[in-house]
Amino acid sequence: MNERSAATTDPATEAFLRHRNLLFTVAYEMLGSAADAEDALQETWLRWTKVDLDQVQDQRAYLVRITTRRALDRLRTMKRRKEDYVGPWLPEPLLTAPDVAEDAELAESVSMALMLVLETLAPTERAVFVLREVFGVGYDEIAAAVGKTPATVRQIAHRARRHVDARRPREAVSPGQVRAVVESFRRALETRDLQGLLDVLAPEVVLMSDGGGVKQAATHPVVGAGKVAHLIVGGLGRARIALTSEPTTVNGNPALLLRVDGELDGVIAVRVEDARITGLYYVRNPRKLTRITSETPLTLR
Incomplete structure (x- = not known):
């Protein structure tokens, strides 16, 4: 469906386009995949075109409900x-x-760190958490979206919130502080400075790399500043490659684009706590790098 080419005078099309960025954000936060979020929106559109708009009191809520189900x-x-x-x-x-x-609530909700926490929830728990905690949807409306009673949804929301709170970053860190930490990491990375890496990495740092079986990547998380730093420096030294890094903003947070011999190699997102990096998330899978050259609009409203 190329909904943007449809007649803008069509009320269904206008309503869908008016809320499209919101619907994409809902789907992406539930799925963690832009491609799957787009597919969910395609299915939402097809369902929406069959709805009798005269029977819909709140178009935004109805569209969010359809998107959640898809x-x-x-x-x-x-x-x-x-x-x-x-x-x-x-x-x-x-x-x-x-x-x-600039929207702290939105930036945290789509940060790589929190998105990974959401991965540990069951599907219905994730949907309930996203709708309630991120988008502020009422329990009755969530119940209609997930096919549960409002009382059950309240219980699920409480359980999911407790689960997420136990695993999310311990304190909020300003974008400026994160940028400073990322810059220190960038300098140490480009110069293969082992001590520089050890200085910026927290003792309990975890490195996760996603190659999807297409690009080489560690098959298990690497834990500990010493192991992570030696892996980075050792890997770069053995490969004898020309590595450059470029600051960028990914999922609302500072990150690095990495290039090897001038070619895009991947994106590194970070989790920063107490002025040190506690999480490094390196996406190398080419299928997941299609959304880093043009901005994706996201919104909570």
Whole structure:
């Protein structure tokens, strides 16, 4: 469906386009995949065109409900795909506009760190958490979207919130602080400075790399500053490659684009706590790098 080519005088099309960025954000936060989020929106559009608009009191809420159901269906099938995935599965990074980074609530909700926490929730728990905690949807409306009673949704929301709070970053860090840490990491990375890496990495840092079986990547998370730093410096030394890095904004947060011999190699997103990096998320799978050259609009409203 190329909904943008449809007649703008059509009320269904106008309503869908008016809320499209919101619907994409809902689907992406539930799925962690831009490609699957787009497919969910395609299915939402097809369902929306069959709706009698005269019977719809709140078009935004109705569209969010349809999108949630479509995303839930996809989330359940994606679970099987992830089980067969080679190595760690990381969310698909998105190049985002400055307004996303300036919205602290939105930037945290789509950060790689929180998106990975959401991966640990069951599909319905994730849908309930995203709708309630991120988008502020009422319990009755969530219940209609996920096919549960409002009372059950309240219980699920409480359980999911407790689960996420136990795993999310301990404190909020300003974008400026994160940029400073990322810059220190960038300098150490480009100069193969082992001590520089050790200085910026937290003792318990975790490195996850996603090659999807297409690009070489560690098949398991690497834990500990010493192991991560030696892996980085040793790998670069053995490969004898020309590595350059470029600051960017991915999922509303500072990150690095890495190029090897001038060719795009991947994106590194970071999790920063107490002025040190506690998480490094390196996406190398080419299929997940299609959204880092043009900005993806995201919104909570």
